[in-house]
Amino acid sequence: MNLSLLIILPLVTAIILLFCKGLKQVRTVSLIGSVAQLVLSFTLLSNYWQERSSGNTAKMLFESNYTWFKPLNINYHIGVDGISIAMILLTAFVVVAGVLVSWTTEKLSKEFFFLLIFLSVGAYGFFISLDLFTLFFFLEVAVIPKFLLIGIWGSGKKEYSAMKLALMLMAGSALVFVGLAGLYFNTGTFDIMALSQMQIAVDVQKFFFPFAFIGFGIFTALFPFHTWVPDGHSSAPTAASMFLAGISMKLGGYGCLRVATFLMPDAAHAYSGIIILLATIAIIYGAFATMMQKDLKYINAYSSVSHCGFVLLGIGMLTKTSINGAVLQMVSHGLMTALFFAAIGMIYSRTHTREVAKLGGLLKVTPFISTVFVIAGFASLGLPGLSGFVAEMTIFMSSWQNPDKMYRLATILACASIVVTAVYILRAAGKTVMGPISDSYVKLTDATWNEKLAAGLLIAGILVIGIAPFLINQLINPGTETIMQQLGKVIIP
């Protein structure tokens, strides 16, 4: 299977979009293109299973390697393992759903869909890269469109938010670049698999790990570098919010795992205490900061800060179970936060407000949208049967397995956030979809087919993970095994 298809397909779709005229053509092409991506990702999944079941135990599958820039030893080296496939599937789901909820974007529709599709090029490229330079290149590809999406199609203080987001993510990229360059100049290669075979001096690791980890961490709302999240999300148009929280924040988590932790295992051990500390703060702080928010998007954005804290907590714990949990949480959070933003977008497009206090009683007039909203909320508060429960459960259980008192304390604090989450989710749900309805909303119409489809797709993903988590565990297990081997090399003094 040629992995480059994952980049070529959206790229071709984007180019075709440039020649389209009118919203109808544009959205049809986008939908076809994004569904093709979804089909392609499932093909990838089934090919992956075939390879694995036929006894292929290679760490990376479907590798290909082309020289890109010889003098600096930069290669276009791609390949996937279960973790990347999980992220690719997530991306494909969110892209289709994102296209569907943007179905009626009138303003500069061609440019809008072009940027959306173009964003996915960056995401896919990032997830399949096995060369640090290529990886960095795609990371940047994924940042620029977001700036434009927010700046042009956004709402509220969109210029400020777009600028803040772009600058903070750029700062993150700069830090990442320092980290990558550090690895390169100490080893002479950008190749991830080659790097993983080398013994990089512990001092070098310790010096460059913070750059890479904090850099990627900014993408995934590492405390205290999270403030781009609420402003960025709330100003972004619906599909862009879905992409931001569903995919972009996962670029960071994936980078922390694949680059920082995997390539610099000694440093990962050395800094794990700090990571856990920051992650725990993010979880608790994010949850409390959400409690009094008044805008639905701010609620979901701050709750994302809290939920992405779980990802970092899982990574920081450095056990097989915890890293499995972190990946699970990335996928789970990607799906449920995209669903939440989709539901908020549907509500906003009808009521023209996102303020909790002004909403109410929507269950009566828009039962479908309200149900979606409530399901997203329950996924977010970790209700069993939905994906959030399994992911959080795995992370907590693994972190409790460490008998150290500080780790236990961190687990208890992080776990306590489930109560706070329940408070803010139910407050939002209670005030938005329940309660008395205001006269101005009595005539609202319920979801259209495209919105139903988008929500249905994401809910299906959430349910599958929630009910049969072993499916995704089996997928990502070999990948985490690879990372564990790397971490196992470390001799802990």
Next chain:
Amino acid sequence: MNNLILLVPLLPFIGFLVNGLFRKSLSKTMTGVIGSGVILAAFAISIYLFLQVRSGGAIPTSVYFDFINIDKLNVQFAFQVDQLSSLFLLIITGIGFLIHLYSTAYMHEEKPEHFARYFAYLNLFVFSMLLLVMGANFVIMFIGWEGVGLCSYLLIGFWFKNTNYNYAAKKAFVMNRIGDLGFLLAIFWIIAKLGTSNYADVFASVKSFTPAELTGITMLLFVGAMGKSAQIPLYTWLPDAMAGPTPVSALIHAATMVTAGIYMIARSNIMYTIAPFTSHFVAIIGLATAIFAATIALKQNDIKKVLAYSTVSQLGYMFLGLGVGAYTGAVFHVMTHAFFKALLFLGAGSVIHAMHHEQDIRNMGGLKKYMPITHITFLLGCLAIAGVPPFSGFFSKDEILVGAYNENPLYYYIGLAGALMTAFYMFRLYALTFLGKFRGTHEQQHHLHESPSAITFPLIVLAILSVFGGLLGIPALFAENAHSLEKWLDPIFAGSHEYTTAHHLEHSTEWMMMGVSTLLIVVIIVFAWRSFSRKERFEENKGFGKVLENKWYVDELYDNIIVKPLNGLAGFFKDVFEKNIVDGAVNGVGRLVQYSSRQVRLLQNGQVGSYILVMVLSLIVIVLLFREQTVIVSALRKIF
């Protein structure tokens, strides 16, 4: 057999899906038939399973798939049908069916869509409750545990347009979540220690826990039980939960869900038996709750609130039983309580139905004449809960109190005081509702009627069970080996016998205790009957009565010491910390960049010479950086 067992929870789940997805197209009759039918079918299978267990002992665990399997973490999706769970299966599906049937009449005023939504939720509840008791490990129990919490939330807030109801629903969920936190930590602890949470494995290796670990785990589990089973300090959600439709209160908030905590501790009895500290704690909390809730019930005027506080109080007795090691007594009381409390709630529902949603007993009275079946069955329920022999509540409560006496006579006396209060407030409720003259409006009086047979049939069945249910546990005092429940549950509690010494009271003592308590209860009943059957005027409560009427102001207390400070903290994070400190730093960096770029701009003075100079200098620096990187790195390393 595995498939048959799977069918028990699956049937209600199918009912949920059908009623939930097709709620707009199904007629009310269809909805009712599907909703009740699946539960009836599950009940039939449960009877079969029960008989299987009776003839062949516990059915081997049915494993379906690995729910989570990573490294040292293995959670199987597995069910276990043994003596304890098969008993609970009968209670859940049996009473569940009666309440579904009752609901078809009670909820008939709802629009078809909402009618179907109601049945979908109710089916989902039964499904979750079945998961809870059938799961073969703590994780599956927890899944059911959260599931019933969800359904409780959805059903309390069923009439979602009312803001107060939503508030009550939210309060229930959040308070349960606090308990769930404890439960979860206990599960983590068990799994971290043993790598599994299967009951069989955990109970077989209890000895590998240190006493401290065991105390910690059992305490955390009990925190979970406090939330779900409404014990001090997490009980305040249950009375508010009465906002839901009355059949829901009967099923969820009296007969089944709230007894989940008792199920959990009875299931893990071995862990509690060898953790004496926790057992004492459970007994004390149970006793305190039993008394405290009973005092509040004395002064409530809402028919459902009286029953709600009575439920809290009765649950307290069950925990007292668990805490003193009278496990059979506690499970016995779960069963009899399910009968008579479901009966009382359904009776109350029948009254509320006839009174057009009036719930204040001060506006009732004399209903005996208009609703004969409701009246008789309600009276039987009151006699059962008050503990008058030979009604069911007498036997189960007596067994718990005898157990308490063996542990500490003081527990017995306090428990007895609570039982007397129970008799008083129940007969106050009965007399004010059914005796005397009607005190409501003429409009209401005009419409008074006995309820339809879908409502009275469940009342009659439950009344029969409330009267005779106690015969399953006849104490040794009356006849040796007549306690069939004890024999039935023996395999479950056998492990604990090893660690406990059996107490046997002198028969004379036991006769005396029984006689005195019965006499006192009868005196109290007569007193309450006489005081309230002709009551016409109601004065404002003053002094202590007012404190009781206002539930000891516990809600206000929680509001001031917990809710407000936490909201304040959240507000501080949102408005002060986030805005000024975190964002302030970000914006500050932005301003710094702007400022320094204004300074750097001066470099670009338009003279080619200076550009070249800067360029050359930079090149030199970069080349040096690359060439001497090891030197620089080591220099930097020294700095950091």
